[in-house]
Amino acid sequence: MPTATSGPGGRGWLLRLVIAFSFAQGAVSMARPAVSYRALSLGADERAIGVIAGVYALLPLFAAVPLGRRTDHGRCAPLLPVGVVLIAGGCALSGTAGSLAAMAAWSGVMGLGHLCFVIGAQSLVARQSAPDEQDRNFGHFTIGASLGQLTGPLAAGALIGADTGRTSAFALLVAAAVAAVALGSLWRIEHVRAAGGAAERAAKVPVLGILRTRGVPAGIFISLAVLSATDILTAYLPVVGEHRGIAPATVGLLLSLRAAATIACRLVMTPLIGLLGRTALTVLTCGLAALLCAGVALPLPVWALGVMLVLLGFCLGVGQPLSMTTVVQAAPDEARSTALALRLTGNRLGQVAAPASAGLIAGVAGVAAPFVMLGALLLVAAGLGARKRPGGAGSLRGTEERAGPDGTDRAEPGVTGRS
Numbered sequence: 001m002p003t004a005t006s007g008p009g010g011r012g013w014l015l016r017l018v019i020a021f022s023f024a025q026g027a028v029s030m031a032r033p034a035v036s037y038r039a040l041s042l043g044a045d046e047r048a049i050g051v052i053a054g055v056y057a058l059l060p061l062f063a064a065v066p067l068g069r070r071t072d073h074g075r076c077a078p079l080l081p082v083g084v085v086l087i088a089g090g091c092a093l094s095g096t097a098g099s100l101a102a103m104a105a106w107s108g109v110m111g112l113g114h115l116c117f118v119i120g121a122q123s124l125v126a127r128q129s130a131p132d133e134q135d136r137n138f139g140h141f142t143i144g145a146s147l148g149q150l151t152g153p154l155a156a157g158a159l160i161g162a163d164t165g166r167t168s169a170f171a172l173l174v175a176a177a178v179a180a181v182a183l184g185s186l187w188r189i190e191h192v193r194a195a196g197g198a199a200e201r202a203a204k205v206p207v208l209g210i211l212r213t214r215g216v217p218a219g220i221f222i223s224l225a226v227l228s229a230t231d232i233l234t235a236y237l238p239v240v241g242e243h244r245g246i247a248p249a250t251v252g253l254l255l256s257l258r259a260a261a262t263i264a265c266r267l268v269m270t271p272l273i274g275l276l277g278r279t280a281l282t283v284l285t286c287g288l289a290a291l292l293c294a295g296v297a298l299p300l301p302v303w304a305l306g307v308m309l310v311l312l313g314f315c316l317g318v319g320q321p322l323s324m325t326t327v328v329q330a331a332p333d334e335a336r337s338t339a340l341a342l343r344l345t346g347n348r349l350g351q352v353a354a355p356a357s358a359g360l361i362a363g364v365a366g367v368a369a370p371f372v373m374l375g376a377l378l379l380v381a382a383g384l385g386a387r388k389r390p391g392g393a394g395s396l397r398g399t400e401e402r403a404g405p406d407g408t409d410r411a412e413p414g415v416t417g418r419s
Contacts (some may be wrong), residue, residue: 027179038164158172221384222384
């Protein structure tokens with residue numbers, strides 16, 4: 001497996017990766033609500049919206065582990081432009097599709113592209129970051145996702161007007177162009193040096209062995225719960241807006257406020273880890289997010305819904321970067337990309353099951369009911385995060401909490417995730 005350090009080129013690679021991720025994620029975040037509005041204009045109901053949102057994750061579900069194995073054996077960077085091209089193609093073809101089946105298919109292509117980009121990018125951060133830089137660098141990396149999640153819905157809300165069929169198609173074509181911009185930041189982004197025999201060792205690490213590693217299952221589930229909450233918020237808030245008479249532009253603003261709060265969280269995450277420890281921070285934020293998600297189901301005025309989404313965005317900002325660090329540090333060094341791919345497989349399982357379940361629940365109990373389901377999912381995640389390691393010890397100050405979210409921490413003195 002090729003490895004790299006943060007040495008060559010300093011941290012310029014990380015800044016360029018954040019920029020590229022901002023455009024790629026911005027395109028996806030712009031496309032997701034646009035797909036929902038376009039599907040509604042083609043006659044979709046709540047169940048159909050759930051199916052289309054689920055198909056976005058279906059193709060990646062089967063591709064994640066093979067892509068992770070391939071990355072463990074080779075370089076990370078080639079996956080990045082492949083992902084961008086697939087995202088752009090999925091957005092553009094969704095905008096020209098004339099049926100719900102075609103929209104679902106191209107949504108799957110978009111999801112596959114997003115998976116390719118994320119596996120390559122996360123593996124790059126893991127390889128090119130020293131152990132004591134991983135919390136910070138994963139936090140900064142996910143700022144790119146939050147920037148995209150902030151600007152994408154705003155752009156979609158600005159472009160989608162009263163004629164949702166025509167304007168949502170235009171928004172999807174614009175999203176394709178936004179994705180293509182990411183290619184400009186990806187030149188020579190990987191600094192590779194050979195690590196003899198690592199590729200052969202990677203092939204010998206079984207998937208079940210990785211999944212049995214302490215900390216990996218809990219990290220995967222916490223990531224799944226947090227991403228499911230973000231995904232269903234993006235897909236279903238437009239539907240809630242339609243039922244409550246909230247304009248598309250306002251829905252876009254609400255989603256962007258949530259993303260802005262996530263950015264703020266990730267900017268201060270390193271001092272929060274130093275103050276509370278990784279375990280306590282995970283439990284606190286998942287628990288609060290559970291209550292806030294359930295609160296979205298209440299018939300609140302728009303201003304109160306905005307406040308709730310800001311607080312929810314701050315809480316949801318913790319789970320993804322900390323679960324990345326947890327999985328990377330718990331997994332064998334020669335199978336980190338595969339472990340990250342398994343984490344993403346868990347995410348995609350959630351993205352398949354959660355929207356489909358949300359569609360069924362919404363069809364029976366109303367469009368606000370899926371947010372209650374998310375609250376329950378996040379409570380389970382908080383429970384996993386609250387589990388203590390053997391001996392009852394909690395999180396340790398001044399140590400790196402390897403496998404932190406499941407409580408079975410393997411402390412390494414002197415490594416704190418500091419800058």
